[in-house]
Amino acid sequence: LGQNLHYFEEVESTQTIAHRLAREGAPSGNVVLADHQQAGKGRLGRSWFSPKGTGLWMSLLIRPHIPLTSVPQLTLLTSVAVLRAVKQLVSIPLHIKWPNDVLCGQKKVAGILTELDAEADRVGYVIIGIGINVNQQEEEFPTELRTKATSLRIEAQKALSRKELAIAILQEWEKLYGLYEQSGFGPVKTLWEAHTCSLGQHIVARTPHGQVEGIARGITDEGVLLLEDGQGTMHKIYSADIET
Ligand code: BTN
Secondary structure (H helix, E strand, O other): OOOOEEEEEEEOOHHHHHHHHHHOOOOOOOEEEEEEEOOOEOHHHOEOOOOOOOEEEEEEEEOOOOEHHHHHHHHHHHHHHHHHHHHHHOOOOOEEEOOOEEEEOOEEEEEEEEEEEEEOOEEEEEEEEEEEEOOOOHHHOOHHHOOOEOOHHHHHOOOOOHHHHHHHHHHHHHHHHHHHHHHOOHHHHHHHHHHEOOOOOEEEEEEOOEEEEEEEEEEOOOOOEEEEOOOOOEEEEOOOEEEO
């Protein structure tokens, strides 16, 4: 991972560049990093605030030999890698909100966006976008984000090296992916469960097919969230906006 590292001062989105590299045949493990994104992309079609010089904006190109239904596992694996890497550098309390937001308290420090190219049931490639608020000061966040987002610097009360953090993430990711290739999703799932704040919580999930409300009971072996509604029916949530 990261033997081919593409660094840009300014891009629209590192995701777009990584997709282009993938279509041009770049091998698994290519990494795209940018200092500034003009049009950073978030989950569910949102935009991602990506100011210059303070965040870690990075996309990984992976060509995994897994079925389409296993792709959510990679997103969960990445959230664990991000959390562990951050913990190497600062000791602040962090947890994961399903599927892959990394929070400090109620505020988001990192988000992950997984996009894929697939044909029938075969995964061509996966682009895993990682966005981390590293060195922003509170006043640098737009007002509407201040109650929802924070940075590592605000929480740890010291600035961090984005380079060290990027290296730690790539190392943690490789370690976890090695474990995943060798032993399957089980051990990664256990780690994810140990770091999440979502399980046992009452949540409202807004999915593309409507709203489901209930208690988050667990994740499946595929990495899908199991939500039990008031009638005791278990729903599988593949993709949603979660409110607690
Ligand atoms: C989310 O909505 O939580 C996901 C945010 C993902 C942001 C990262 S920043 C690097 C990569 N490039 C993008 O345009 N988005 C992802």
